[in-house]
Amino acid sequence: MRRVARIVLAAVLAAVVGMLVLPGARADDAESVLDRARNATVREDFSGLVQIEWLANGEWHTARVPVTGTGGTVQVGEGVRKAEGRGNERWIAGVSGWQAGWDEAVAGSVPSPSKHWDLALAKGDEIAGRPTLVVTATDPRTKQARLKVYCDRDTGVMLRREVLDAKGRVVRAVGFVEVKKLGGTQAAAPADPPTKKGKDSAPNRVADLPDGFDAPATVADRYVLAGRYLRPDGIVQLYYTDGLFGVSVFEQRGDLNASGLPRGSNGVAVGDATGRGYEVAGGTVLVWDHADMTRTVVSDATISDLRAFATAFDDGTDHHAGIVEHITDFVLAPFRWS
Amino acid sequence: MNREPTMPEEDVLSAYLDGECTDAERAWVEDELVSSEDLRGVLAEVAAARDAVRALPLRDAPPEFWARLLASDADLEVEVEADTEAGAGPVPVAAATAPVDLGERRERRGRGRWFAAAAGAAAAAMIAVVVLVPQPQTATPPVGALAAAHSVRSSLQDDAVSTLAPLAVAAGFRR
Secondary structure: OHHHHHHHHHHHHHHHHHHHOOOOOOHHHHHHHHHHHHHHHHHOOEEEEEEEEEEEOOEEEEEEEEEEEEOOEEEEEEOOEEEEEEOOEEEEEEOOEEEEEEEOOOOOOOOOHHHOOEEEEEEEEEEOOEEEEEEEEEEOOOOEEEEEEEEEOOOOOEEEEEEEOOOOOEEEEEEEEEEEEEOOOOOOOOOOOOOEOOOOOOOEEOOOOOOOOOOOOEEOOOEEEEEEEEOOOOOEEEEEEOOOOEEEEEEEEOEEOHHHOOEOOEEEEEOOEEEEEEEEOOEEEEEEEEOOEEEEEEEOOOHHHHHHHHHHHHHHHHHHOOHHHHHHHHHHHHHOOO | OOOOOOOOOHHHHHHHHOOOOOHHHHHHHHHHHHHOHHHHHHHHHHHHHHHHHHOOOOOOOOHHHHHHHHHHHHHHHHHHHHHHHOOOOOOOHHHHHOOOOHHHHHHHHHHHHHHHHHHHHHHHHHHHHHHHOOOOOEEOOOHHHHHHHHHHHHHOOOOHHHHHHHHHOOOOOEO
16 A cells, blocks of 8 residues: 555656656757747748737836738738748838848858757746747856747747846747637748839848958857848848857947937947947847947847857957058057047 | 338239339339339239239128128227227328338248248148048947848748747837
8 A cells, every 4th residue: 555655656746747847858859849949930820919028227118019920921010010031031011111131041050059058848838828848048157047938839839938137037028929820731821012122122141251340250159150241231240149049240340429329228338348238129239339340239138148249259359350450550549539 | 221122022013003002112113113124014914913803703792791790890899999998099100101121021921931831731731631541430330220130130040930020010219
């Protein structure tokens, strides 16, 4: 009888633990869930409502967006504020019609998420009435969870992404608050809107950057350069990723003219410079200048993480700067004024 | 001090043509014109230059010019009255009619030319600095467009819904 009681107790404990962490779940499983989620919206049809939540200056902001996925084409928004993803093309609609945001395949290796993060897979809370699996990414240095990704248990579609700060508090989230349709037979892709304009507004991938621009292959020993692009307005875009967080670096020649920036920023020290930081719907934005170059980094990572990235990026470009540039800077320095 | 002009200058001839010479200057110029063919040639050139300048068309100044001029004139009158009250008095007639000292005038002109040359050199140096030394270039990032560009690029290697959704809402930047 005592033996039977022990077996029952063990079974109950296993069930309780199983509700928190999936039995046999490993980092490989968590990574495969993340991989599956990346392309799930191309495989699965869906429709619903997505809410963006972000914390700015201690105040929460929210915005809701209707979303649909049909035949591999993802459409977000409505009216004059909408965007569309179709294969390697991205289109953005505004008051003047559709503009191309992207028109070519991306190349470049993306590091495995488990290279820099400890990944754990567990049963997650329901999101918009759907059962989920949640992947938690923990910083192995601080043992603090920094990202949670909730995926639909049946289709693998990502239903919610939460970014946590260094203390483990959620500071940004994007997720479904309503799911009208998910899965089932995939329909044909919608017709290409006839009003789309040319592709002149899309950036071009470049093998070599213009003189004076630099792109370290890695930043802070974890972010890997995954693409170099030149925008039509002459701004260079570099895309880095550590497998979970993507960071865009935009470079322009010249010192930062802060008077032309939008209001609502906070001062952020980047090395010797004082940058301007923003928390907006599209992510965290940090603008600063260094060595006659104005840089803007954008990501959904926290401002502290972006600050560390920016400092490491400056160090990386300084290391690459040639002796000629140093001599030129030394000679011309007395003639510069601000 | 030698008060007799030894060599007529263009400005003396110009003053002569305008009837603004002193009696001594006018007498001296007229004597020289009789005996010097070179001086008559210079006088003809000065007269031609003066006529050319006077032949230029006149244009009406904008109304605000006269307003500014009258305002500055009023200020000037106030200053003159203040000088008079302080005992500066009028300029002595004897000084105005004294024979011109061309040597002294040439010396002043020489100093003026050196000053003009130095000022010109300084101006040229400034222009060279402005043209040759790279000017500080400034940049104002279009942060809203750049945030959107990041969302677009992220959507190609990450979940398309969560990355594209911010493109469909007001970015949140304040102008």
